[in-house]
């Protein structure tokens with residue numbers, strides 16, 4: 306039995322005891338075990354603060370950017386090996402695994418490119434300086450400097466590579482050492498990526514540590530220079546936000562939680578329009594890619610009441626183009642969900658949705674052995690049923706919700722999700738689109754508008770891009786990540802420097818072009 310170790314305080318360490326099992330969701334076989342019992346979390350945090358942080362801060366932004374570029378290349382070299390691991394522990398089809406792994410290397414490469422323009426000063430100038438006194442002698446300038454603590458990253462099971470490296474990219478570029486903790490159930494890929502990072506020798510000792518299993522008492526060791534970026538369920542996010550030690554020391558916490566994402570078909574889009582094809586293709590893709598286990602996947606599909614039958618038929622036909630099967634079989638586009646507990650949760654969730662919606666295809670009954678769930682499409686009997694807007698069923702499941710076609714009704718229903726990561730809508734009508742965007746924007750981190758004019762070049766709404774922010778208010782956790790250099794804000798302290806202009810502006814003002 307393979308035992309996955311942690312890279313903690315400068316060495317690879319196995320946890321004590323039996324550890325948690327990692328399963329192959331296609332066969333039910335246990336493929337590895339891992340745990341962190343016995344690892345001294347205080348020593349891990351001190352190692353980051355005392356060894357990793359200073360070493361990182363001795364590097365310029367441009368040097369740290371070059372480090373990220375090297376990491377991207379090193380992980381990319383192991384791409385085929387990692388793709389195989391994604392099938393064995395996670396049930397990823399080849400396409401699903403690529404989405405995760407290329408997401409990791411692509412984000413690292415993007416941050417390498419954002420960072421190389423930041424030059425060699427140990428701080429970032431933030432905005433323009435301003436005159437504070439009667440004359441320009443008394444001057445003010447905001448700067449951002451790397452915080453002196455450690456960034457603890459707690460990740461969800463669904464993106465073991467991307468989830469870990471998108472967070473690491475921002476923190477390392479900012480100059481803050483990381484402690485990465487993946488979701489335990491699918492930690493195999495994360496563990497291999499961590500091995501590659503450590504063996505690359507590109508990251509200074511102490512700047513990258515990896516805890517393969519429970520967080521133990523890690524959060525009890527943190528103080529006001531540290532931060533925690535969490536991705537996972539709303540329930541765990543709430544526990545972390547309310548963690549007594551984090552509250553006491555005002556430790557920065559960023560929560561990326563779940564979200565009942567919606568896709569909306571506007572009434573002006575006809576079945577022959579490119580936007581209609583885009584809508585159908587994207588909804589089916591979101592249901593099947595990663596077996597629906599994307600935080601950004603569509604759960605609610607709003608369709609004008611008189612178009613429901615037409616959309617049902619088109620979506621069923623499109624789902625037929627995503628054959629379900631063993632993840633490593635050629636042609637499979639829908640694998641199992643990642644583990645037995647996820648399987649049980651999804652089936653229970655379908656049962657709960659079917660109390661207020663009719664199952665059109667799929668359902669809670671497993672189609673075969675292993676953690677498989679048929680793609681399941683439902684049609685709501687009552688658009689106002691609360692559960693449609695509250696329950697995230699984290700699998701290949703979506704519900705069509707009829708609405709009256711107005712932007713106002715769409716906005717009202719969409720916003721009942723109480724805060725989402727992304728909402729997509731499909732319309733060629735600029736006036737409908739503007740009302741919709743302004744109505745949903747306060748409740749969403751991203752608003753994705755599909756139309757005939759952009760269809761040919763569109764990346765799907767479920768894809769998180771390093772240059773745009775990821776996160777959402779309310780239910781979605783209230784956090785924000787990425788967004789190009791915005792992603793560094795969480796890891797840096799904004800400080801207003803006040804003093805004599807020639808010192809403040811000359812030292813901290815924007816560098817000459």
Ligand code: NAP
Nearest residue numbers: 460461462487488489518519520537538541561562563600
């Ligand atoms: P989860 O059960 O909440 O676990 C997330 C992470 O938190 C795991 O690493 C878990 O460790 C850890 N954890 C659990 N309890 C903890 C505690 N008391 N203290 C510290 N860490 C703790 O979520 P999941 O099942 O892995 O992920 C699925 C959920 O994540 C879905 O709801 C999905 O929507 C959401 N998600 C959101 C985003 C986003 O960006 N907004 C992205 C991906 C997923 P163990 O694995 O060791 O239990």
